[in-house]
Amino acid sequence: MSELIAIFLSMAIINNFILARFLGLCPFFGVSKKLGNAISMGSAVTLVMLIASVATWIINNYILIPFGVEYMNIIMYILVIASLVQMIELFIKRTNLTLYNALGIFLPLITTNCAVLGITLINAKESYSLIESIAASLGGGVGFLLVLIIMSGIREKLEIADTPRAMRGLPVAMLVGMLLGLTFFGFGGMI
Amino acid sequence: MGKFWKEFAKGIIISNPLFVLALGFCPALAVSTSVDNAIGMSVGVLFVLLGSNLIVSAIRKAVPNIVRIPVFIVIIATFVTVVNLVFHAYVPSLYESLGIYLPLIVVNCIILGRAEAFASKNPVTSSIADALGVSIGFFLALLIISFLREVLGTGGLSLFGNDLFTLPVLGENPMTLFILPPGAFLIMALLLALFRRMGVMKCE
């Protein structure tokens, strides 16, 4: 159990997907000031990461490895992720139209989100068991969500701040990323 | 032939993927800890971009619209897998260094972006020029970032196992921040601001 918690915390905080691994930067920089949207986006990504992790674990252990075709993993993973996102998009469209409209273009973009493919590759690389993969993807997703929430709050203040013209927008967002990264780095001694 | 060079040059400055289009950060920032990695990653990106732009452009008239995106993804994933295997076999230390970021080229917005925005609408020669230009633009941007990170963060520069130089003061006390992830954000922020100030790119 403590192993699982260690994996979860490592993925969420110490080796945070956005701040330490640079995965999922696009939504991070594009996140809006509205907390609601940040939560929706973060949760959607976490959900996709979780399902994708399980799906790819099954494919890895029941198809790829037994047949000795591990080299097919990249193609299989990305196809699984693309299909998954399509299905989730349809599901949200049918059940919650407001949410669908709020997420807009960001939903299909989850397919190219490095965090999703990233977690599946990490799970494969570390040869995590199914439970460990679930812990890892939850950790990664929660960490991602957390940083997105923090960033959306900071964004609000950034808009009113008197930023030098050249630094406005992306550069200052990067600086925030640096500061957040340093802060999270400090949690290293925890486990 | 003039058109070729025009598309090529566009990729380097005006449509520079990292500094202008702001695409493909994820793998870029992650591997910019050393110039070796930067070179390796750029070669990977070049091969994938070249391959995918070429094929996408060649079949652009035949691809049915509905399956457009999945087809592009499969093509890109194929080239990435090939690069991954080739690196694993012939440059194993680079392969280890790049880790998961090499396969992550498949979701690098640059590749899909160019396939969708350019290669699917332009003839093969222009698409090849675009691929070359964008890859070189990517490489140059990555080179600047990793050069700064490696020199400031380790106090020296080493290329493929050969130590090129070690700076006097920084050599013993390098500014470790730069080689850590936050350092990448810092360098990127400063470079972006610099390029905007210089007028190479537009401000917001």
Added chain:
Amino acid sequence: MKVKTLMGVFPIIFITVVVFVSVGLVTWTDSITTDKIEQQKEQQIQSMLKEMFPSMSEYTFEDDIYTIYSNGAGVGYAFLAVGKGYGGDIDILIGLEDETTIKGITIISQSETPGLGSRIAESSFASTFAGVNIDDVALKKDGGQIDAITGATISSGAVVEAVRTTAMEKVKSLKERK
């Protein structure tokens, strides 16, 4: 009617063809690279063993343990270990002089913090294991002989733990062999 169904079905045919071609290309690449990859791995192990045991002339591999020979005489053993580091797995090659003493260690791969934990890969750290009795493989603060790297206690500890545990395990199975 026929043309209409064909038009409807064409996208599926198209993508199926694309997938087949792609799979074919990837499989072909794998077949020509797979041997080279195996070769590389073997070469890598061999050069690491040679570096650790300069007098090595050949080696055998059985039950995950390499037995090193120098012109017929056994000069030691070696085996792989995996440490749980800060940033993931740390792959270590451990060399034994005999059943009680460490010959040396080589860090094969690690993803620790650059500049801090990654310094476990430096020879200054690895060399502190040479000639140490397996029982003394522990951090100084735990009563052992190994100095942790400043600012990298977790990474250093992970290596120490892996070396100690794996060495003890392998010595046990070596004794059982006899």
